[in-house]
Amino acid sequence: MAKNKDSFARTLFIVVGLCLICSIFVSTAAVLLKPTQQENRLLDKQKYILEAAGLIDPQAKLTKKDILQTYKKYVEAKVVDLKTGSMVSGIDGDTYDQQKASRDPATSFVPQHDIASVKRVADNAVVYLVHDDAGKLTTVILPVHGYGLWSTMYAFLAVKPDMNTVQNLVYYSQGETPGLGGEVQNPKWKAKWNGKKLFDENGNIAIKVTKNPAVAASDYGVDALSGATLTSNGVQHTLTFWLGDEGFARFIEKARNGGLS
Template sequence: MSQAKKAPSATTTIAFVVVLCFVCAAILATLAAGLKELQGSAAALDRAKQMLMSAKLFHPDGYFLLDEGKENYVPAKLAEQNGRLVKGDRSDIADADAIFTVYNKRIIPFLVDAEGKETTFQAAGIDLKTYLEDYRKTGYDNQPLKLVYRILSNPAEGQAPSNDKVDGYIFHISGFGLWDAIYGYLAVAKDGDTVIGISWYEHKETPGLGANIAEPSFQSHFPGKKIFQSSPTGKTDFARAPLGITVVRGLVSDVYPSGPKAESAVDGMAGATLTGNGVTKAYKDTLASYRPFLLRLVEASSNDSGSAAPNGSA
């Protein structure tokens, strides 16, 4: 007659459970680390897309854009690893490698001080990655050295993009919507006043209402707007003029049927007045810190065009 199997002791059972817990914990930790890395890569890709969209280098449908002149944007594709774009088709959907190539070659971060003077991260002894991570939530505009991105012009065949050939600048915008913080980008032409485009890459606004700040239908109202608000006479005192873009309640044509204020305002979103107010405040508060730098751009643009420097009324 076979002898009955002896049941495992309590000590053995406990030891098995402990080992199993450690194994499961190790597996979960490994998966979490891998997932965090993937999430980080996805977030970096999305921010690159959003920044390129604000600069009118990338379309929300997934292809690059090329300005053929006078803001005539056509579908484009990556031609070289120097970030050069050539005319393409809407079917030329850009993959992640192409997006990062254009972003890394054509969007260049640098710093400006309280007087608007430029410096590099290297010259300032600041690590770019650490700076971006440490101050994103509190706002780069609140730092002694403030973040700006330079949009380099499309390079010629076989040549690297040049810091001397600039199409505009991108500012990181932060503020609060109805429910939580909102983060986005505002691209301004090299004249320091004209909006190229905008995007919002993070928010918790209500879908179908405030969340429309991230929709192309809302963002399409911004290109061509002026961030320095003109006086009722139509002249702009750049040194003192209010800065920002106002999201009105309703339609700009109804709120400002005449006068220059319409140049610095966009149509509001139905049912999302408070989110619109938050967007307005975000632009106003962020850009205020960059006025000295923007004034330098305005003055340089004025000198290039041969008109009087706009230190006062223009």
């Protein structure tokens, strides 16, 4: 009597074999594509930095060459020790992985006043110095992040060399509700930040994301997002944290006292 070719063992062997072959293909593709994926992420990041600096039109169709050349010409990435506010030598700001460093207890700390729900903060952070054609400093860009309603929201806060006047707040990664919290990326809302002040005359954090029209119309106020209270609160908490003592406060102080000249 002939053996049953559709036996359970034979079927299992074929299934396992196919799974093994597929896993090899997927793993190989992941390894081969990783450098390209990393390059694309870096390019996307540089594009948002240029947008925050006001060097490109976010709606313009730019080539990879356009982005790389503009970034290289005008932007300088520096690594800062958050505890001292001083520049760190020997670390390339363009390749330093701040998020990875924040996950390692050896290179990060747990903030005592975690109003933005960042969990851990890297000891060193990247800042971006933007110069004009004459080499004059025009913009300082601080990477900030904090939790909104559904997600951690990542942004670039661009300020003038006085370290007080906002030029841009550009969110480049967030998972908030489209049409509500997702409006942090709406050009009309982003435009409201230009010219606003972060600190009052006594150096206290004064910027407010508010529903109060009178405050929003002042130098220190920005309209809260309609129907997105928790996302708006997340933006406020993000700025309060990163402008504070466990964020960029010491760097900002040094920069104001000529530390960038």
